[in-house]
Amino acid sequence: MLEPDLDADTRSAIDALRRDGFGFVHAQTMRGLLEHCGTLQDWDAFAGSWNALGPDPYLAQTGRRRLRRHGVYRAGAQGIIERAEHQPHYQSSDYNRLQGDIERWFEPILPEVGNGATMGTVLRCCHGLFTRLAPAVDSWRIEVHQFRIEARADEPGEPTPEGVHRDGVDYVLVLMVERRNIASGTTTIHSPDGTLLGSFTLATALDAALVDDARVHHGVTPVAPLDPALPAWRDVLVVTFRAGG
Structure with missing residues (x-):
């Protein structure tokens, strides 16, 4: 769980998520929130693993690249x-009009990344935060x-x-890892x-968006x-939490 002595900026982000259904957390504040839950000692290797991602074959069918x-x-x-067995990602067409109602299999996150220090810290941070917001939930699919x-x-x-959408989960973290030579990419x-309720740009590594997916x-x-x-x-790293799973 999160430490009780949260700084004012972090408390403000949590309150915004409760009040508005979303929050933008600046990198310095996000780093402090993460370091309450562990270490980022392998951050360079974690960020470097984005150079070894696989293609999204489903999106390629529409002429797009990711x-x-x-x-x-x-x-x-x-x-x-705990990490579960590798399995497909599924969204119904209610949430993804472009690629809904199909099981999509992607390359798995590499073991050294998925079991590494930074990933563990991010997941523990999310668990502490989202369980704080939904204390009645005792298990999550992540x-x-x-x-x-x-x-x-x-x-x-x-x-x-897929355009402006919901993910069909309870909570979402979007964590900036790197922006290289790009303009725009504004979150709405x-x-x-x-x-439109708000907008902001994840511009720096560790800038983050928190979203209550059921509300916005x-x-x-x-x-x-x-x-x-x-x-x-x-x-970016996107982490979703769904109650029960």
């Missing part, structure tokens, strides 16, 4: 988080996604090709009727290269 890896974890009543969205001069990258938060919808604007002659990408 690289990713995926993993599933479970957290029980005692708060012990899905973890590594995403790289590439952008080219003639082909902007689409972080959320909407009410169920489409009204979210999306991210396309990214374009600042210098069209150089590689451009947006790397």
Whole structure:
């Protein structure tokens, strides 16, 4: 669980999530929140693992590009988080109009990444936070996604090709890992009727978005290269928690 002596900025982010259904956490604050729960000692190797993601074959069928890896974890009543067997990612078409109602198999998160110090810290932090928000829940299904969205001069990258959406879970963390030579990529938060509630840009490693998925919808604007002659990408870790699983 989270430590009781949270700093004012972190308390503010938690209160915003409770009050508004979403919150933006600056990198410095997020680092402190994470370090309450463990170490980031292997961060460089963790971030470097985005260079070894596999293609998203389902998105490629629509002429779009995205690289990713995926993993599933479970957290029980005692708060012990364990990685589950490799399995598909599934969303109904109610939540994903582009790729819903199919089992999607992606390359698994590498063992050294999925079992590493940083991943463990992130998952414990999320568990402490989301259990604090939903104390009656004693078990969670956790899905973890590594995403790289590439952008080219003639082909902007689409972080959320399904558009403004819900993920069909309870809570979501989006953690910035790296932005390389890109513009835009602004996160937008909407009410169920489409009204814009807020927007912000994850610009620095460890900037984070927290989302109460049952209450609000979210999306991210396309990214374009600042210098069209150089590689451009947006790397994020997305962690979702669903009660019971």
